Amino acid sequence: MDLSDYMSLFPSYTRGLPRFSALAEAVLRQAADLIALIPNLESGFSVDDAAGAALDALGASFFTPRLLGWDDETYRNALRRKLKRVNWDGRNGTVSDFLSDGDSVADHDNWTVTVRTDDPLPLPACDLLPIVLGEKVIS
Secondary structure, eight states: OOHHHHHTTSOHHHHTOHHHHHHHHHHHHHHHHHHHHHHHHHHHTOTTTOOTHHHHHHHHHTTOOOOTTOOHHHHHHHHHHHHHHHHOOOOGGGHHHHSOTTOEEEEOSSSOEEEEOSSOOSSOHHHHSOEEETTEEEO
């Protein structure tokens, strides 16, 4: 952002005042710095882009701390599952939207459910997968 474009919008009388110009430039510089920062904010709050301490902070906001020995990718997968669980509407018809590739849920209509996953779950199943009973969810 070029500050001279904005500084030229002030009347000619104020442009000749050095203290006013310095104050206006300082305020505009702060606004320009904030505008430059905005595109970088999303990566700090994205599970896909965050790493290390930023990923740990996101996990803490989901009440899912990193377990000992987890690398970033394992932790990222656990957080993605947690996010899917939180955003799921709880109906059996939409359970396929909730599950990861290779996962399946079979509702036996006798208050039992079988959950199959291709990959080992990084957390207990009740923390990552909903328990589906008819059209109700017990978490």
